[in-house]
Amino acid sequence: MGKEIFYFLIFPGLLFSGVIGGFLSWFDRKITARVQFRQGPPILQPFYDFVKLLAKETIVPLKGSRLTFLFAPVFALFGATMSSVFILLPALGIETGFSGDIIVLIYLLNIPSVCYIIGALASANPMASVGASREMKLILSYEVPFLLVLLSIVIKADMSIKLSEIIAVQSANGAFIGSISGIIGFITILMCIQAKLGLVPFDIAEAEGEICDGVAIEYSGSALALIKLTKYIMLFAIPALVVLLFMGGMNFVGINILWSILKVLLVVLLITLIRNTNPRVKIKQAMKFFWVWMNLFAIVAVILAIFGL
Amino acid sequence: MGLKEKCFKKSLWLFHFSAGSCNNCDIEILDCLTPKFDVERFGMKLVGSVRHADVILVTGIVTRKTRERLKEIYKQAPKPVVIVAIGACACTGGIFASGYNFDGPVDKVVPVNAYIPGCPPKPEAMLAGIMKLLNKI
Numbered sequence: 001m002g003k004e005i006f007y008f009l010i011f012p013g014l015l016f017s018g019v020i021g022g023f024l025s026w027f028d029r030k031i032t033a034r035v036q037f038r039q040g041p042p043i044l045q046p047f048y049d050f051v052k053l054l055a056k057e058t059i060v061p062l063k064g065s066r067l068t069f070l071f072a073p074v075f076a077l078f079g080a081t082m083s084s085v086f087i088l089l090p091a092l093g094i095e096t097g098f099s100g101d102i103i104v105l106i107y108l109l110n111i112p113s114v115c116y117i118i119g120a121l122a123s124a125n126p127m128a129s130v131g132a133s134r135e136m137k138l139i140l141s142y143e144v145p146f147l148l149v150l151l152s153i154v155i156k157a158d159m160s161i162k163l164s165e166i167i168a169v170q171s172a173n174g175a176f177i178g179s180i181s182g183i184i185g186f187i188t189i190l191m192c193i194q195a196k197l198g199l200v201p202f203d204i205a206e207a208e209g210e211i212c213d214g215v216a217i218e219y220s221g222s223a224l225a226l227i228k229l230t231k232y233i234m235l236f237a238i239p240a241l242v243v244l245l246f247m248g249g250m251n252f253v254g255i256n257i258l259w260s261i262l263k264v265l266l267v268v269l270l271i272t273l274i275r276n277t278n279p280r281v282k283i284k285q286a287m288k289f290f291w292v293w294m295n296l297f298a299i300v301a302v303i304l305a306i307f308g309l
Numbered sequence: 310m311g312l313k314e315k316c317f318k319k320s321l322w323l324f325h326f327s328a329g330s331c332n333n334c335d336i337e338i339l340d341c342l343t344p345k346f347d348v349e350r351f352g353m354k355l356v357g358s359v360r361h362a363d364v365i366l367v368t369g370i371v372t373r374k375t376r377e378r379l380k381e382i383y384k385q386a387p388k389p390v391v392i393v394a395i396g397a398c399a400c401t402g403g404i405f406a407s408g409y410n411f412d413g414p415v416d417k418v419v420p421v422n423a424y425i426p427g428c429p430p431k432p433e434a435m436l437a438g439i440m441k442l443l444n445k446i
Contacts, residue, residue: 029349038347044319045352051316052363057387059360212357220360220387 072119079111131214330369371413
């Protein structure tokens with residue numbers, strides 16, 4: 001019992017992934033600034049933002065549902081932390097001894113988005129409900145290609161639905177990104193995580209310009225701090241999942257530490273560059289993009305995986 | 310200086326409220342975000358919702374229509390919040406002070422922490438004003 005609590009709260013869980021996620025969020029902002037020929041924020045900026053938000057007043061909307069509004073960020077943080085634990089434990093080589101964690105992960109990775117929707121709808125703000133409906137449509141569009149890519153990974157890993165076995169297959173036969181279906185799947189999953197993280201081509205749910213941060217519009221103070229922390233953790237957990245699925249996972253022995261860090265930074269760099277070189281699309285365009293093109297890509301990846309390419 | 314104050318100073322999120330300005334000050338505020346001035350160095354960024362704001366930048370004379378809105382915006386902001394009046398109109402009413410729709414200036418409606426005069430004030434002047442304010446808090 002004590003070990004599980006340690007896993008959840010400290011080492012791969014809340015504290016560790018919060019700190020690394022904060023660092024990655026700074027990395028993201030710094031790269032954005034450098035792309036735009038700016039200087040960018042200092043390295044402790046995510047920490048400053050978080051502590052400042054914790055110290056501020058939290059306002060609850062008069063007409064909204066108070067309990068749902070305040071508990072939605074807590075559950076979002078819980079889902080993000082749980083998914084980071086389930087991703088990082090196999091990635092770090094700690095045996096958890098349970099099969100099928102990839103199925104659990106599919107559900108856990110959706111909890112933050114669903115909680116944003118619930119919290120936004122509980123705030124009784126019209127902009128927030130527009131944001132929530134867009135987020136809902138976005139989930140419906142990116143989830144199918146995401147599942148298909150996971151299916152191609154499972155087929156390539158000899159029908160194993162355990163993350164540590166997927167890593168073991170990759171360390172025996174080489175990383176999945178080295179094959180044709182791996183490259184197609186990698187491109188597809190990059191687009192899916194762009195939408196999952198709510199970054200620019202698909203940040204329709206929290207468009208600052210038109211619906212003023214959408215789902216997070218009514219949040220202030222410590223509730224907003226929890227949402228920010230959830231975003232930091234997701235910014236670490238999802239690139240870590242991509243590294244695990246396509247690039248052979250992470251290894252924390254000797255020089256391999258450097259490689260693991262570089263792999264995660266590479267994925268974050270890619271999504272940051274995509275976010276900096278694209279305009280925001282409309283929800284209709286995003287759905288069309290995922291349902292037609294990304295599904296096509298993912299199905300091709302699955303078929304190639306069946307033929308062992 | 311405690312941790313709370315330090316973090317507050319290092320991460321100011323700006324909300325921009327135009328109380329009937331001619332848009333010149335608004336454009337100069339956006340100039341602060343450009344590569345030349347880059348307020349993100351100091352952790353400042355523009356936010357879309359007043360619930361996230363630490364600083365409310367008010368530009369323009371306060372007209373009869375925007376007076377109630379300004380009060381409402383101030384009530385909706387989570388405290389502590391700093392209000393900065395930007396431009397001659399926001400500070401005194403400027404050349405519109407004798408107009409029929411003038412119902413300000415800003416400090417008659419909400420408490421103002423800093424005044425930055427100019428028509429429009431230069432981005433350097435805005436940065437200097439906010440820095441001076443931060444050193445005073």
